[in-house]
Amino acid sequence: xxxxxxxxxxxxxxxxxxxxxxxxxxxxxxxxxxxxxxxxxxxxxxxxxxxxxxxxxxxxxxxxxx
Numbered sequence: 321x322x323x324x325x326x327x328x329x330x331x332x333x334x335x336x337x338x339x340x341x342x343x344x345x346x347x348x349x350x351x352x353x354x355x356x357x358x359x360x361x362x363x364x365x366x367x368x369x370x371x372x373x374x375x376x377x378x379x380x381x382x383x384x385x386x
Contacts, residue, residue: 331365338368352378 339345339361347354353376360374 332362335362335365335368338365352380 339358342361344354344358344361356376356378357374360376361368364372364374
């Protein structure tokens with residue numbers, strides 16, 4: 321494996337560990353906000369341990385009434 325691949329895998333594993341410590345794997349109802357926050361936590365990786373706490377809010381657009 322190349323060094324960059326190993327670094328990326330370790331980075332994502334650290335993010336996965338942070339998501340586990342925050343209890344994201346125990347969520348029973350997955351919605352856009354929950355999944356987006358979990359993915360952001362994976363991507364942020366080690367920065368989770370220096371205070372970065374990604375929280376993503378999203379929602380589906382409402383249909384126009386008319």
